[in-house]
Amino acid sequence: MKLRCAVAGATGIAGQQFLVALQSHPWFEVVRLAGSERSAGKTYRHAITSPSGQIGWNVAEPMPSQFAEMAVVEGSKLDLSGLDLVFTAVESDAAKALEPIYAAELPTISTASAFRYETDVPILIPAVNGDQSALIRVQQEHRKWKGFVVPIPNCTTTGLAVALAPLHQTFGLEKVIMTSMQAVSGAGRSPGVIALDVIDNVIPYIPKEEEKVQTEVKKILGKLVGGVVIEPDPVQVSATCTRVGVLDGHFETATVALSRPATMDQVKAAMQTFGRDMTPATHPSAPERWITVHDDPYRPQPRRDRDADRGMTTSVGRLREETVLGPHGVKFVLLSHNTKMGAAMGAVLVAEDLLKRGFIKQR
């Protein structure tokens, strides 16, 4: 018997990605959908159809037919009885209101930033910091919740944190300077990124994005001290985040100062062996390879590589020694699928890991 879940924010792009990620999941089954007030009381198909007849399905994969006629309820009226967990894909303000309601009763895995920076909330990427899940007990005790909230990182953080994790473990990290070229799908549809802004253009600013990346990387790579508090890693991170006319796939350039010497072969090996004990054999949504290292200097490219390994691998290329930032260092480019690994499917992977760790169970 599968665990019964709800998806809140099911009509947005991130919510649609959840429906795709969960449509034939071996462990989880979506049995309820929540949306905005505007959608409440409609079937799912109706809720995403505009008055002029446009079906607002914004994901590459076809809409899973099993959800078309499912009813959508308003988020705050979601019936939690009989559910085992909730996935939320709502805006930050809505998350602040809704997630405590869900978490009081149920495990709640969230793509929103609302709780990411709370001291009793871990931001999880299973192969990177799955052990930080121990903080869930602290959260439950502190907030008197039967469930909990666990957010995934910002989609720009995810690829960087995954690529840095093996370097952190193997050589130590001192400093990171990153520039992102982010895809438009991250901004959704309402209002989303306007075509006028990205055709033949680059937008040099995404509000709050750089701060999120800088804070989250340090927390994710931090140490869980005494099982009760995360001490952020001392690595210094500087990010510049831009938007380009790419549909999906956040591309980043990174320059990294390591604590200890490393040859490029050692860096490559550390990346390629990272996460090898967490694969589809153990976690259905995990990638075969957490990091794919390209030798072709023209790769990775967003359009040609974002869907590799079902959009769950972090693609790295152009590994080069670099000593400008520190005596030991490396620079490289990376690509992470912002709406797969960086959103819904990444959140499902977190749920899988929390199930294996006993934080989520059939009720």
Next chain:
Amino acid sequence: MKLRCAVAGATGIAGQQFLVALQSHPWFEVVRLAGSERSAGKTYRHAITSPSGQIGWNVAEPMPSQFAEMAVVEGSKLDLSGLDLVFTAVESDAAKALEPIYAAELPTISTASAFRYETDVPILIPAVNGDQSALIRVQQEHRKWKGFVVPIPNCTTTGLAVALAPLHQTFGLEKVIMTSMQAVSGAGRSPGVIALDVIDNVIPYIPKEEEKVQTEVKKILGKLVGGVVIEPDPVQVSATCTRVGVLDGHFETATVALSRPATMDQVKAAMQTFGRDMTPATHPSAPERWITVHDDPYRPQPRRDRDADRGMTTSVGRLREETVLGPHGVKFVLLSHNTKMGAAMGAVLVAEDLLKRGFIKQR
């Protein structure tokens, strides 16, 4: 009376930009055109028209009508008699063969990289290192040339060197980490950048580009020692160069470690006052402002800002203090028009400055 010039490589995109930049120049007049063997013997209009009737004019401005019926000769057969200078816009291999022929007789201002790394050749950006033009005398003596070759920098170097120059002068430079997002026009048309490669995509590699930027910035900011040799500046530069689906305008993110402390107001002031004695009043092709600093965090953007100040200003935005790279530092984004300031019009500006300095004169 205007100085009489030839444009070699007149049929390519960079050559077309020369014709636009010179079409109504107060000091220079284009009287001869050279092109490839394929173009030789044709009128200019004919030379750029394909068999199927497509007129291969690839510049935003209309083709100046005065050149339409001018004859094109093969580059090696250009008649140098009666000319005062030559502008070259040919590929590096062709430049290696042709430029010594021209330079033996005439001042030759080049957009090609062929001679940039020779020790007796300065790479000039007038407001930045106009004094390095003194090296021309060394070059002439050494090579027994009546004329000389002066190249402009790679178009990705130009904007970075301009933005760094006031920081270098005012606060000293220690380190620079740069990521570029380059426009497709830099690659011309043959073969140019294929649409399949940049639609919904980023290309993470441009052969030799990073090395060019790293070497050229150090040479341009270097010191002319004893009037005979350029000692490269010790600043450490690390570049990652990528291509995006933008028509014109190279966008770059830069993180800079300074030698001395600087507030953001001081950095801004240093940039805004840079080059103020070289304007259209003194040099017809100079920008009103060498550096335009934006306060709006969403600017500069390639499409909306590349044509500011006739494409000759370097637009800087998002000035922020940054101490990850060094104890004193700044990060910012910049935009430079790769086919205006970074190519033909930048080369014309060099010619204007060399004329004012007495290296180019009516013969």
Next chain:
Amino acid sequence: MKLRCAVAGATGIAGQQFLVALQSHPWFEVVRLAGSERSAGKTYRHAITSPSGQIGWNVAEPMPSQFAEMAVVEGSKLDLSGLDLVFTAVESDAAKALEPIYAAELPTISTASAFRYETDVPILIPAVNGDQSALIRVQQEHRKWKGFVVPIPNCTTTGLAVALAPLHQTFGLEKVIMTSMQAVSGAGRSPGVIALDVIDNVIPYIPKEEEKVQTEVKKILGKLVGGVVIEPDPVQVSATCTRVGVLDGHFETATVALSRPATMDQVKAAMQTFGRDMTPATHPSAPERWITVHDDPYRPQPRRDRDADRGMTTSVGRLREETVLGPHGVKFVLLSHNTKMGAAMGAVLVAEDLLKRGFIKQR
């Protein structure tokens, strides 16, 4: 002394185009600005600046500095005293409410569709149907207005109507089949066209657009009977309207059945001589040539030709004989700048013509 005008809807893209079109107009001067309730009470610069500091100026030309500090009032509170005319650039619903208020007092030139299909309202393109302005008297009498409303056509209609006009006059029109590929700027910014919808894509549907084109072309080419009513031309028009990832410039393919035989040379001559008595010498905003005919089969192209003749010419190319639609016929492609000739500057041209015809005067 210039005529004093107000621009209503001044903060949107079409309103911004009005400010550019009127910033140094020899006859008209903008002295008041109106906007939405959200903008009311702010300076213009403030009204278009977002909370995060982004200046929402969405037109290629720089913001005319003279308007930056001008106050914006709410549209329904616009003080009409001392004004000579009003330009409106508001959505259709707002136009229905506001334009009767303005028109009760003043000549009102509108880009909105609200009144286009009223029997006492002409849709004007001066060189095509300037004589239909006689209907203004009927309108004033009928509605008891001191002023009047004159709308320009939908931006997709404009280029087609201009290209058809000389064929209509010279050879008679039977049938027209048109397919448009429309630019994203026509949809403005709120919500505008989402990047997700047009990157690597074509959208096959624009609500109500085809009906507008079909109705408007017949009305514009219609006959003013007895000075009191427009009898739509019997030409049959079939339009398919699509959206492509182009910033500015509506591109259309047209197949036309003529009433009488015509050689391609005759068609070309009819187009090239059309509107020759209405140029910048008589109307400051008129094009030098109402129709520019290209011989190069690769032209016109939106990006390379939209700005020709200040965006006011209609560019035609690929003239070919075509008898599938009728015994005498022609097919061609055309390009019209949707936010210049097709919007603000086209409306200013209407005002210029109405001034020359005595419908607009200094009060």
Next chain:
Amino acid sequence: MKLRCAVAGATGIAGQQFLVALQSHPWFEVVRLAGSERSAGKTYRHAITSPSGQIGWNVAEPMPSQFAEMAVVEGSKLDLSGLDLVFTAVESDAAKALEPIYAAELPTISTASAFRYETDVPILIPAVNGDQSALIRVQQEHRKWKGFVVPIPNCTTTGLAVALAPLHQTFGLEKVIMTSMQAVSGAGRSPGVIALDVIDNVIPYIPKEEEKVQTEVKKILGKLVGGVVIEPDPVQVSATCTRVGVLDGHFETATVALSRPATMDQVKAAMQTFGRDMTPATHPSAPERWITVHDDPYRPQPRRDRDADRGMTTSVGRLREETVLGPHGVKFVLLSHNTKMGAAMGAVLVAEDLLKRGFIKQR
């Protein structure tokens, strides 16, 4: 045992599509690869890798590993012994030279136009005109070939011919006016479509494309008279072909005059039932539905619909009654994947049908 095939022109985009289409085909197995002189003597992986290390694989699906180390021979030196058929994906000039060599011995299925307009050569789309394959016997006798050449149509013809076929069969066709918006992948990579030409742009001309479509549609819908000659259908076809910035998927608008009255429901039914006896159950590469009719007026869109049914269906939308072209008629838009159904996989489908009809067999 599978039939043994060679792919000629295996290194180009169309050739790569063949390798993907055939990589796990139940009936056919690729055992030899041919390419240009430049590729000859290299492994396939080496042949498509540039000197700078870029792997020139230009298809969305990953390169099938089984071909990486296979040797590439020069096209004219392809060893035909032991082969059962050849697929060719070469340019028209190369096809003129190579295909007679192959066809002298073997069934040769071609994507090139070289032989399409020969009177003894059918242009096949199995569900549309599979019966025209009878002409193969005439061809073999006439040319004294043991094998034969059968080309597929131009990729712009394919979708139109499929969409018209049920109308032709059910209601009769009088006239068709079509405008295409074609993807860049059709032009391949050498030189391909330059990014400078399609970013923010539409190109109004593709040499020879309109003539191909007009001729091919009439031949494909023609009648095989006496088993020896194809009499082109009298339908009149007028095409305007343009290029837009879309990667894959040719989009077309069509206006059609029918011979007999038809309601939109009848048109829809005719389309939806077309080809229902040729599905993956009978032909592995056939679509489940030859024509997919959309009710959502915003569909089909190239990016969102091109991959439906493995890129083999023709997607139709916006069905509307239209009487401008004739008393009975319809207009609609359509989408066909130009490098799947319109190229390699479409050619494989032809081979499947010719095998079922006995023209291809194991030797």
